[in-house]
Amino acid sequence: MFYLSVRHPKLKQPALLLIALSGLILFLLLAPSLWGGYARILLFTILLYVTMAVSYDVVGGMLGYLYLGHGLFFGLGAYITALALKNGQTLPLALLLGAFLVLPVAAFLSLPLFRLQGAVFALATLGLLLLGGQLASNLPDLTGGAAGLSLPPNTNPMLTYSLALLLALATVLMHWLLCSSSLGLQLSSINENEDMAESVGINCAKVKRLALIISAVPAAMAGGLHAREISFVIPAEAFGLENSLAPLLMCLLFKPGTTWGPLLGALVLSTAQEFIWTTVPSFRLSLYGILLIFIGMQRARRSYHWALGTKH
Amino acid sequence: MDLATFTQLLLSGLLLGGIYAMVAVGLALCFGVLGLLNLAHGAFLVLAGFVFQAVQGFWPAGTLVSFIMVPLFFAGLGWLAFRCFLQSSLRRSPQDFLVPALLITLGLAFILEEGTLTLWDRSMAGIVSQFDTIRWGHIYLPGNRLVVLILMLTISIGLQIWLTRTDSGRRLRALSQEPTGATLVGISLTRETGIAFAMATALAAMAGLFYVTLFTVSPHLGLPLTLKALFIVVISGSGSLTRPLAGGLALGTLETMLAAPFGAHWANFISICLLLVFLCWRPQGLFISKREAGIG
Numbered sequence A: 001m002f003y004l005s006v007r008h009p010k011l012k013q014p015a016l017l018l019i020a021l022s023g024l025i026l027f028l029l030l031a032p033s034l035w036g037g038y039a040r041i042l043l044f045t046i047l048l049y050v051t052m053a054v055s056y057d058v059v060g061g062m063l064g065y066l067y068l069g070h071g072l073f074f075g076l077g078a079y080i081t082a083l084a085l086k087n088g089q090t091l092p093l094a095l096l097l098g099a100f101l102v103l104p105v106a107a108f109l110s111l112p113l114f115r116l117q118g119a120v121f122a123l124a125t126l127g128l129l130l131l132g133g134q135l136a137s138n139l140p141d142l143t144g145g146a147a148g149l150s151l152p153p154n155t156n157p158m159l160t161y162s163l164a165l166l167l168a169l170a171t172v173l174m175h176w177l178l179c180s181s182s183l184g185l186q187l188s189s190i191n192e193n194e195d196m197a198e199s200v201g202i203n204c205a206k207v208k209r210l211a212l213i214i215s216a217v218p219a220a221m222a223g224g225l226h227a228r229e230i231s232f233v234i235p236a237e238a239f240g241l242e243n244s245l246a247p248l249l250m251c252l253l254f255k256p257g258t259t260w261g262p263l264l265g266a267l268v269l270s271t272a273q274e275f276i277w278t279t280v281p282s283f284r285l286s287l288y289g290i291l292l293i294f295i296g297m298q299r300a301r302r303s304y305h306w307a308l309g310t311k312h
Numbered sequence B: 001m002d003l004a005t006f007t008q009l010l011l012s013g014l015l016l017g018g019i020y021a022m023v024a025v026g027l028a029l030c031f032g033v034l035g036l037l038n039l040a041h042g043a044f045l046v047l048a049g050f051v052f053q054a055v056q057g058f059w060p061a062g063t064l065v066s067f068i069m070v071p072l073f074f075a076g077l078g079w080l081a082f083r084c085f086l087q088s089s090l091r092r093s094p095q096d097f098l099v100p101a102l103l104i105t106l107g108l109a110f111i112l113e114e115g116t117l118t119l120w121d122r123s124m125a126g127i128v129s130q131f132d133t134i135r136w137g138h139i140y141l142p143g144n145r146l147v148v149l150i151l152m153l154t155i156s157i158g159l160q161i162w163l164t165r166t167d168s169g170r171r172l173r174a175l176s177q178e179p180t181g182a183t184l185v186g187i188s189l190t191r192e193t194g195i196a197f198a199m200a201t202a203l204a205a206m207a208g209l210f211y212v213t214l215f216t217v218s219p220h221l222g223l224p225l226t227l228k229a230l231f232i233v234v235i236s237g238s239g240s241l242t243r244p245l246a247g248g249l250a251l252g253t254l255e256t257m258l259a260a261p262f263g264a265h266w267a268n269f270i271s272i273c274l275l276l277v278f279l280c281w282r283p284q285g286l287f288i289s290k291r292e293a294g295i296g
Helices: A014-035 A037-062 A070-086 A091-113 A118-138 A157-179 A182-192 A194-199 A204-230 A242-253 A260-279 A281-308 B003-034 B041-058 B060-092 B098-120 B143-165 B167-177 B179-184 B189-214 B219-236 B242-262 B264-281
Strands: B133-136 B139-142
Touching: A014 A037, A014 A157, A037 A070, A037 A157, A037 A182, A037 A204, A037 A242, A037 A260, A070 A091, A070 A118, A070 A204, A070 A242, A091 A118, A091 A157, A091 A204, A091 B264, A118 A242, A118 B098, A118 B219, A118 B264, A157 A182, A157 A204, A182 A194, A182 A204, A194 A204, A242 A260, A242 A281, A260 A281, A281 B060, A281 B098, B003 B041, B003 B139, B003 B143, B003 B189, B003 B219, B003 B242, B041 B060, B041 B098, B041 B189, B041 B219, B060 B098, B060 B189, B098 B219, B139 B143, B143 B167, B143 B189, B167 B179, B167 B189, B179 B189, B219 B242, B219 B264, B242 B264
Parallel strands: none
Antiparallel strands: B133 B139
């Protein structure tokens, strides 16, 4: 694989990092049995958000497109996994099926989508998300329509939780490797100047297609895990705007294009969200709104400084 | 389908299309001058519908007064929103304004939607008709629909006259055609764009009033409606108000016509699909060549 030839990222203290990482994994695996069900659900939600935010970053951060369609793949994954589970498949198999079926969808959608740029790209991806929700409620025989699909109760919550942990770790690792691979470099060069990238021989269409696929697969698996966890899928939630916006905010909040940026954003924002849910539930959408306005104004200022050639 | 049904469908389609057209014209006003795609437009529309219903509840006789006062109030609200969130970003970087503006207006849409939900507690708004139904052969035309149709026509014509015949409209057109030149001869970008944004919001409020008289408004209606109208605006290309007007009318008519054989939910699906296909086919606008847009 030429695209994923990794230029050995330098680690300052690999042994220390390895110990810390295995300690973290052990802690996350033991936490549910130490603190019970609520801790498990809370950590599960945070792990899904980490997966979503870090996978969003491949298109939204490294490639630098304003991308509002991440929730589409989340919803597709949720529905495919739910249908597979209903037909008696095991959870890992159902998740893999979701990931596998989302691949051609992402590859196909990238063809028309990446003809567009900037704001129009954002609008088109938002339209696709709405279209997904509409399709799910229009096909009542397959998806149960607006009333949704309900699954048999979750018999093995620890399996769902461990799979979420595995998925989050795999996504973060993939993103970290991607950052230092040639594909990652190509993505950031497209981000900085697309025409220039094309002129030095990068096949922009192909690279962008790969980016969309790489970001879609973890999102689909996260959607599948979410469907299993709550045993219930409805169009309004599976294809909800929040599934696109939460990863976007988490990614753009700190430093898009790095691994730690979306990771930290996901941790901070999902904790904040949990706090708001339990104290002032009616403030949830407004928090998104305020953050969006804040990030938008920041962005406008930054591009102004770039245009003037002054660092800020 | 016989002629009477067809005519009936065409009339309802034109009414729905009229609302799309009003929303699209408001958005085109911003898009043409600022290059601003305003995602909060529909949220203003919904809020106006709810406010109108509340005013009707307090003061049933004041329909005419509230038809004037509510848009005026929303013009002020729009101007305030522009001053607070958009103007500083616009002054800094007009050319890179599109993407940040999308984020800002999306945030605004969320705050407005949450506000509507909190104030009115997840209900729907609708107004009972105050006019009689006109019957003409097999064709029925509810009186309020007729009034709305006439008002919409008047407003569109008024807007055209304002744009082409008044100084304020001329300044706006100058800015949209040649921003640098217009600024050099002393037209203030921020002032004129603020006025355009306020007018667009007032138009959204008016469309909201019409919407609430014709159909019912729910808080979640805003974003899908805005998105459809934005697609129309982008497809029509900037620099014209007649093209989005025609586009809105066409989309409404098409949707109503498709709803008869396929059902309303599929009609909606097909219309979004069509708009997306057009958008990906000609991102620079359906009536504008690539050379003209300076892309290819």
